[in-house]
Amino acid sequence: SYVVTQPPSVSVAPGQTARITCGGNKFETKTVHWYQQKPGQAPVLVVYDETDRPSGIPERFSGSKSGNTATLTISRVEAGDEADYYCQVFDESSHLYFFGPGTKLTVL
Amino acid sequence: QVQLVQSGTEVKQPGASVKVSCKASGYTFTAYYIDWVRQAPGQGFEWMGWISPKYGGTILAQNFQGRVTMTRDTSINTVYMELTSLRSDDTAVYFCARQDYASGSHMDFWGQGTLVTVSS
Numbered sequence: 001s002y003v004v005t006q007p008p009s010v011s012v013a014p015g016q017t018a019r020i021t022c023g024g025n026k027f028e029t030k031t032v033h034w035y036q037q038k039p040g041q042a043p044v045l046v047v048y049d050e051t052d053r054p055s056g057i058p059e060r061f062s063g064s065k066s067g068n069t070a071t072l073t074i075s076r077v078e079a080g081d082e083a084d085y086y087c088q089v090f091d092e093s094s095h096l097y098f099f100g101p102g103t104k105l106t107v108l
Numbered sequence: 109q110v111q112l113v114q115s116g117t118e119v120k121q122p123g124a125s126v127k128v129s130c131k132a133s134g135y136t137f138t139a140y141y142i143d144w145v146r147q148a149p150g151q152g153f154e155w156m157g158w159i160s161p162k163y164g165g166t167i168l169a170q171n172f173q174g175r176v177t178m179t180r181d182t183s184i185n186t187v188y189m190e191l192t193s194l195r196s197d198d199t200a201v202y203f204c205a206r207q208d209y210a211s212g213s214h215m216d217f218w219g220q221g222t223l224v225t226v227s228s
Binding site for chain 2 (some may be wrong): 001031035043044048050054086088090092095096097098099100101102
């Protein structure tokens with residue numbers, strides 16, 4: 001099975017920039033999406049296709065991918081950004097999905 | 109507006125089956141796939157598979173092949189996920205999500221989740 005890695009936690013002060021990474025093998029044939037989940041709620045898509053942002057998601061949320069690492073960047077972090085963030089990897093050849101273990105973002 | 113409304117909480121005994129429904133509204137039902145994803149208590153997400161509401165075809169994750177069946181009823185814009193031979197480690201919140209396969213592979217709208225508890 002395909003393994004996706006994420007750091008368990010990231011902490012950042014309000015107004016600073018948070019970067020959450022997502023790693024896996026052969027990322028060049030994979031597509032990465034990012035979801036935010038707050039306690040007791042369903043996930044919300046915040047970045048798709050590595051860099052695109054759905055309507056309604058603040059410009060503070062951005063994504064990138066280089067080599068075997070994708071990164072979700074949250075600029076000017078606010079208290080309301082505190083949540084779990086999951087990367088999702090789509091394998092275009094098999095049409096299968098794999099989730100990372102999630103990263104808990106703490107706003108200090 | 110796009111909505112996915114799931115059926116309510118289920119409590120099942122080990123060995124039983126559960127069937128969770130996901131009713132779609134606010135968009136053309138057959139134009140998007142529906143995925144099922146589960147989340148055990150305090151854990152991350154596990155993708156289970158997806159179904160094409162238009163054709164009924166499915167793709168299942170290896171872990172669920174043989175135990176999961178996904179079906180749809182286009183007359184009422186509803187997708188179903190049935191999980192058989194339930195075990196205690198199937199206790200989880202089960203989510204359906206709309207997959208925008210035409211423009212990518214992301215899941216842009218999610219149901220509210222259905223808690224399934226497996227306990228004797």
